[in-house]
Amino acid sequence: MTATITIDKPLDEGVRTLLRTMLEKGTVRAVLTLRRLEDGGGVAHCLVTDPAALAEAVPLIPVMPAQGGQVLSHLTQEEPFKEPVAAVVRPCEVRGFVELIKRNQAFGDNLVLISPECPGVFPVQRASGDPMDDDIDAYWRSTSEGKGADGLRPVCTGCELFEPVGVDMTLRLVGRSDLDKALTVRLDTQRAEDMVKDLGLGKAKEDGKDPKGLEALRSARAKGRADLRAELDFTGEDMAEFSRTFGKCISCHACSKVCPICYCQMCYFEARAAAAGPAWWRNDLKRKGATRAPPGTVFFHVGRLLHMSISCVACGMCEDVCPVDIPIARIFKKVGEAAQEVFEYVPGRDPDEDIPIRTFVEDELHEVER
Amino acid sequence: MTDEKKKEAGYEHKILSFCCNWCSYAGADLAGVSRLQMPANFRTIRVMCSSRVNPVYVFTALERGADGVIVTGCHPGDCHYARGNYFTRRRQALLEKVLDEIGFDRERVMLRWISASEGPEFADTMEEFDSTIRSKGKNPLSEEVFL
Numbered sequence: 001m002t003a004t005i006t007i008d009k010p011l012d013e014g015v016r017t018l019l020r021t022m023l024e025k026g027t028v029r030a031v032l033t034l035r036r037l038e039d040g041g042g043v044a045h046c047l048v049t050d051p052a053a054l055a056e057a058v059p060l061i062p063v064m065p066a067q068g069g070q071v072l073s074h075l076t077q078e079e080p081f082k083e084p085v086a087a088v089v090r091p092c093e094v095r096g097f098v099e100l101i102k103r104n105q106a107f108g109d110n111l112v113l114i115s116p117e118c119p120g121v122f123p124v125q126r127a128s129g130d131p132m133d134d135d136i137d138a139y140w141r142s143t144s145e146g147k148g149a150d151g152l153r154p155v156c157t158g159c160e161l162f163e164p165v166g167v168d169m170t171l172r173l174v175g176r177s178d179l180d181k182a183l184t185v186r187l188d189t190q191r192a193e194d195m196v197k198d199l200g201l202g203k204a205k206e207d208g209k210d211p212k213g214l215e216a217l218r219s220a221r222a223k224g225r226a227d228l229r230a231e232l233d234f235t236g237e238d239m240a241e242f243s244r245t246f247g248k249c250i251s252c253h254a255c256s257k258v259c260p261i262c263y264c265q266m267c268y269f270e271a272r273a274a275a276a277g278p279a280w281w282r283n284d285l286k287r288k289g290a291t292r293a294p295p296g297t298v299f300f301h302v303g304r305l306l307h308m309s310i311s312c313v314a315c316g317m318c319e320d321v322c323p324v325d326i327p328i329a330r331i332f333k334k335v336g337e338a339a340q341e342v343f344e345y346v347p348g349r350d351p352d353e354d355i356p357i358r359t360f361v362e363d364e365l366h367e368v369e370r
Numbered sequence: 371m372t373d374e375k376k377k378e379a380g381y382e383h384k385i386l387s388f389c390c391n392w393c394s395y396a397g398a399d400l401a402g403v404s405r406l407q408m409p410a411n412f413r414t415i416r417v418m419c420s421s422r423v424n425p426v427y428v429f430t431a432l433e434r435g436a437d438g439v440i441v442t443g444c445h446p447g448d449c450h451y452a453r454g455n456y457f458t459r460r461r462q463a464l465l466e467k468v469l470d471e472i473g474f475d476r477e478r479v480m481l482r483w484i485s486a487s488e489g490p491e492f493a494d495t496m497e498e499f500d501s502t503i504r505s506k507g508k509n510p511l512s513e514e515v516f517l
Contacts, residue, residue, distance in 0.1 A: 238474070283435070288515050299429070306426050309468065357460050
């Protein structure tokens with residue numbers, strides 16, 4: 001049976017208390033959390049060792065300025081943490097991180113993952129300059145009632161994987177009526193239980209029944225997912241609708257820069273655009289009479305689907321940063337899930353599960369051997 | 371694209387075939403030296419293993435004007451590199467699913483196992499795929515400007 005502790009401070013304050021205590025008692029050497037910049041401007045991930053510097057930490061602020069999995073990969077790419085480090089990251093960030101570990105881009109050693117039941121995040125633009133206090137109040141009210149808040153990233157409204165998997169501590173938020181008074185932390189691993197014992201934050205109790213609101217959010221998300229899928233259907237279109245949707249792309253490639261799965265230093269598709277020489281134009285013009293310059297706009301997205309959709313964690317970073325408002329995360333989520341279903345694969349579910357295209361079963365998939 | 375345009379008079383479709391060096395390419399060679407009749411619409415790229423074919427290469431060919439792409443390799447269990455073709459099969463499954471989802475006709479791509487001794491099978495496969503592609507006509511992407 002899993003144990004929980006209750007910290008008698010709410011939300012951000014509660015998480016700050018937990019992190020500060022862990023730092024002060026030496027349970028962890030550092031913590032990674034979102035933190036307001038001193039001038040109140042924006043929000044960014046910060047690695048913190050000084051407990052006093054946690055005063056500006058806002059671990060639960062509903063924005064994602066960078067994908068936490070990508071941030072953790074930057075920190076652990078060369079070598080694992082040598083001492084325990086706690087990180088507060090969302091479930092999709094944990095999944096992205098696990099996918100990066102599988103790709104040898106990160107180490108999970110000595111990392112204590114703390115993750116909330118995630119009600120979703122607002123678009124990243126909200127992170128800078130905008131106090132968004134009223135919206136945050138409404139956000140937590142909806143969360144305590146088990147409803148989705150308004151104004152979230154579209155892809156969050158269809159996220160059924162909002163409960164963290166493979167973490168040490170789960171911050172139980174959804175559907176809890178005491179959200180404005182106390183923070184409930186579930187201890188998911190033996191390591192977490194051992195750590196908390198020495199913190200003096202109260203004795204661990206057995207976990208109670210799931211609140212009704214949690215079930216309510218689960219079904220709301222299932223419906224949201226079905227709605228997203230119905231909205232973006234390209235099947236049987238000769239690719240015309242897909243080409244129209246991605247045709248307005250300006251090839252800034254920001255979507256791949258912020259993508260946790262797209263870790264390649266030199267993207268194949270960027271090299272390819274540079275490689276399109278005179279023979280390329282001549283061939284295209286002979287067939288079409290007109291050709292886009294530089295080429296490869298839609299191709300970039302199809303190629304990215306072929307390269308990374310199998311591991312897409314549907315975090316929504318790509319759609320947030322798109323300057324021409326292509327519903328890219330929703331499309332990648334849908335196509336990615338379809339591809340993942342072929343192999344019954346859920347990215348980030350289990351670090352020991354290999355990426356489907358890197359493994360095989362002898363007797364399978366006979367439908368493609370035509 | 372209208373149906374008339376697809377079946378434009380005199381349009382000769384193009385098929386790209388990826389053949390693995392150890393089985394299918396030898397099978398193609400056997401079909402040739404056995405003087406088996408085959409359609410002249412396919413061009414072959416020899417690869418050391420069918421798993422060398424990144425799905426992106428297949429889509430590249432389709433985007434650059436090929437009307438169909440076929441990947442051929444050793445039968446499962448017979449791969450020269452022991453396990454390469456099992457990876458090919460997974461890639462093909464991924465490719466076909468993605469093509470489905472973006473609305474591209476998955477029947478324009480095909481995976482088939484052909485061994486070095488299967489010359490007639492190679493010829494039959496090409497005949498079969500050729501007639502599929504012929505009936506489908508021009509690949510709609512080949513005239514799409516905004517790719």
